[in-house]
Amino acid sequence: MSFSPDPQLPGLVTASLDAYVSACALSPDGGTAAFALGDGTLALFDVASGGTTRAPVHAGAALCLAAAPQGFLTGGDDGKAVLTRPDGESLELASFPGQWIEHAAAGRDGAVLAVSRGKAVVLFDGESLTPSVLPELPATVGGLAMPPDGRALAAAHYDGVTVYAPPRPGAPGNAFDGPGANLTLAFSPDGGKMACATQDKSVRVYDLEQAAGYLLEGYPAKVRCLSFSQDGNTLWTGGEQAFVGWPVNAAVDPAAREALVFGAFEHGLLGAVAAHPALPLVAGGFDGGVVFLGMPERKAAAPLLVLENRRVVCLAWSADGRRLIGGGDGGAAFCLDVTG
Amino acid sequence: MPSIPVTVLTGFLGAGKTTLLNRVLSENHGRRFAVIVNEFGEIGIDNELIVSSDEEIHLMNNGCVCCSVRGDLIRVLGGLARRLGAFDGVLLETTGLADPAAIIQTFAMDEDTGEAFALDSVTTVVDAVHFPRHVAENRQALEQAVYADLVVLNKTDLVDADELAGIEATIRRLNDTAEIVRAVRCDVPIDKLLDRKAFDIGRLLFGHPALAGQAHEHDHGIASVSLAIDAPLDPEKLGEFLSGLLRERGQDIYRCKGIMAVAGTTQRFIFQGVHMYLETAWGAPFKPDEARTSRAVFIGRGLDRQALEKGLAACAAKEGNA
Numbered sequence: 001m002s003f004s005p006d007p008q009l010p011g012l013v014t015a016s017l018d019a020y021v022s023a024c025a026l027s028p029d030g031g032t033a034a035f036a037l038g039d040g041t042l043a044l045f046d047v048a049s050g051g052t053t054r055a056p057v058h059a060g061a062a063l064c065l066a067a068a069p070q071g072f073l074t075g076g077d078d079g080k081a082v083l084t085r086p087d088g089e090s091l092e093l094a095s096f097p098g099q100w101i102e103h104a105a106a107g108r109d110g111a112v113l114a115v116s117r118g119k120a121v122v123l124f125d126g127e128s129l130t131p132s133v134l135p136e137l138p139a140t141v142g143g144l145a146m147p148p149d150g151r152a153l154a155a156a157h158y159d160g161v162t163v164y165a166p167p168r169p170g171a172p173g174n175a176f177d178g179p180g181a182n183l184t185l186a187f188s189p190d191g192g193k194m195a196c197a198t199q200d201k202s203v204r205v206y207d208l209e210q211a212a213g214y215l216l217e218g219y220p221a222k223v224r225c226l227s228f229s230q231d232g233n234t235l236w237t238g239g240e241q242a243f244v245g246w247p248v249n250a251a252v253d254p255a256a257r258e259a260l261v262f263g264a265f266e267h268g269l270l271g272a273v274a275a276h277p278a279l280p281l282v283a284g285g286f287d288g289g290v291v292f293l294g295m296p297e298r299k300a301a302a303p304l305l306v307l308e309n310r311r312v313v314c315l316a317w318s319a320d321g322r323r324l325i326g327g328g329d330g331g332a333a334f335c336l337d338v339t340g
Numbered sequence: 341m342p343s344i345p346v347t348v349l350t351g352f353l354g355a356g357k358t359t360l361l362n363r364v365l366s367e368n369h370g371r372r373f374a375v376i377v378n379e380f381g382e383i384g385i386d387n388e389l390i391v392s393s394d395e396e397i398h399l400m401n402n403g404c405v406c407c408s409v410r411g412d413l414i415r416v417l418g419g420l421a422r423r424l425g426a427f428d429g430v431l432l433e434t435t436g437l438a439d440p441a442a443i444i445q446t447f448a449m450d451e452d453t454g455e456a457f458a459l460d461s462v463t464t465v466v467d468a469v470h471f472p473r474h475v476a477e478n479r480q481a482l483e484q485a486v487y488a489d490l491v492v493l494n495k496t497d498l499v500d501a502d503e504l505a506g507i508e509a510t511i512r513r514l515n516d517t518a519e520i521v522r523a524v525r526c527d528v529p530i531d532k533l534l535d536r537k538a539f540d541i542g543r544l545l546f547g548h549p550a551l552a553g554q555a556h557e558h559d560h561g562i563a564s565v566s567l568a569i570d571a572p573l574d575p576e577k578l579g580e581f582l583s584g585l586l587r588e589r590g591q592d593i594y595r596c597k598g599i600m601a602v603a604g605t606t607q608r609f610i611f612q613g614v615h616m617y618l619e620t621a622w623g624a625p626f627k628p629d630e631a632r633t634s635r636a637v638f639i640g641r642g643l644d645r646q647a648l649e650k651g652l653a654a655c656a657a658k659e660g661n662a
Contacts, residue, residue, distance in 0.1 A: 019422075019424060020421070020422040020423070020424050022422055038422035038423050038424055039423070039424075060423065061419065061422040061423050063419055063422070077391070077419055098392060100391075100416075100419060102415065102419065118394075139396060139411075140394070140396060140411070140412065140415065142411075142415075158396070158398060158411065179401060180398070180399065180400070180401040181398040181409075181411050198401070199398060199400065199409065199411070199414075199450070200400055200401040202401070221451055222450070222451060222452065224452075329421075329422075329424075330424075331424070
């Protein structure tokens with residue numbers, strides 16, 4: 001249940017958390033790695049001391065997680081939104097009995113925190129932590145995202161994506177077209193672009209300046225993960241038995257776009273992906289449990305580690321790019337210091 | 341990891357779905373269930389893990405109007421899957437007018453759902469008192485019976501034997517493989533309900549074609565067409581025929597299934613489909629002394645028996661290839 005150093009790989013600590021790892025995130029200062037778990041707890045790994053704390057935050061399963069300077073925001077199938085400090089002390093922000101809090105998002109400065117509750121987005125003021133429920137969307141929220149600067153909030157739902165820029169109480173939101181069921185969302189680091197995976201094995205990319213979206217298709221499976229490269233010019237996606245990177249800079253003609261595909265892995269689909277925050281590197285977790293480090297410039301990928309899981313569910317880098325963390329459906333989790 | 345069985349309980353409002361649900365839950369079976377209901381109704385449900393989910397039909401963007409999945413089920417089952425080892429099975433109680441096709445297609449078309457869960461049964465509770473009226477007024481009452489592998493004919497104490505026989509005949513006319521169990525206050529033995537594996541393509545069932553077929557005035561044009569063909573078929577032509585048929589008529593074809601003899605192999609070619617979704621597999625080989633007869637059933641609205649017969653006959657393998 002606690003993290004312990006791996007005997008083979010220097011810099012790697014692993015743990016068997018005995019619960020489905022729903023999501024993971026590092027605190028903005030990089031000092032704490034958090035894992036939201038299917039048994040309702042939040043596992044907190046203190047990077048400096050190597051200690052593990054397990055905070056009971058939800059009565060059922062913890063479904064989502066977002067890191068902010070105030071702490072870790074989680075949502076659960078008990079209808080609660082909870083904020084937990086790195087030391088494990090938690091504060092209930094809101095409770096909606098009978099509903100699930102399935103998605104959470106926060107910007108780097110934590111000015112606004114957000115969760116979704118059925119068809120509605122709930123905002124929390126960064127200082128007072130007072131909740132305000134935005135007007136209901138036409139369908140249940142399938143994904144929620146904020147760019148690092150926190151100046152926008154996007155909610156994916158059936159037949160579109162609604163963007164609140166800036167996210168504030170009473171905001172009506174700006175509807176972006178997107179026929180079908182829309183799920184996982186991601187923003188580019190500068191907040192200028194947004195990508196949304198759909199139920200139909202495709203990804204739609206939006207340029208927020210132009211309000212126009214285009215579709216990326218050809219996947220053999222549903223895309224479960226998205227991540228923009230640091231420069232915002234490449235969109236990394238799952239849904240294939242390889243790393244898939246789409247050129248999404250304005251200079252490339254949408255009709256002539258061709259994906260960079262490398263690091264083919266015949267044993268499973270890419271289910272979790274995280275672009276490095278500074279270097280041209282991308283981490284990918286494949287079904288079966290292998291985590292690879294992709295090097296797009298060399299069109300190659302090297303295995304980093306294997307998790308005892310059927311699926312790698314989540315991966316995240318620390319803001320400084322020094323640490324990579326992740327977890328899977330069988331409860332295995334890791335924190336890797338890539339500097340050794 | 342073995343997939344978790346899901347039992348779907350469907351049927352019109354007041355038929356007794358919740359009664360059946362509570363009967364399963366109260367029985368001493370040693371299993372733990374997660375229960376999904378559309379809304380908390382008047383009758384309480386005694387279970388620790390219970391989720392309410394609003395039916396959300398999501399059309400797939402593949403140009404097919406009948407390819408829909410239940411977005412809410414994908415979400416709720418995906419969420420429940422995170423509670424490792426917390427339950428051994430799922431009971432899903434639908435609304436009275438729910439379309440089982442979208443539920444079946446969800447398991448087939450969403451790989452995350454299909455990987456972690458297995459559709460075990462679509463059990464339809466039929467209200468013996470009101471079924472004739474429900475059928476006359478709503479196509480859905482018949483459709484729910486078409487998709488069922490188990491029909492619980494409930495409230496049999498309130499109608500006479502002739503009426504019961506008439507209801508059973510109506511159900512058999514459209515779905516001759518469903519097991520029909522008569523019940524009073526849903527007193528069905530629990531082992532009838534669980535571990536049915538009814539949607540496992542390896543356990544495809546065929547009934548008695550003699551009982552099916554004839555259209556009936558209150559059937560809303562829904563009929564079952566049962567075909568048999570003795571000549572071995574060309575697998576390629578058969579594949580083209582089926583995909584073409586479902587592409588053009590899939591909206592009206594609720595279900596199809598077949599166990600076919602094809603040229604070039606002794607193995608049975610098996611297919612089953614719901615609207616435009618088709619699943620195929622190779623089954624056990626025919627024994628040397630066994631008649632290599634192909635059988636197929638199409639259940640749908642406004643089906644053209646002759647066209648189906650002709651289309652299938654045209655898939656016959658050329659002489660000498662058998």
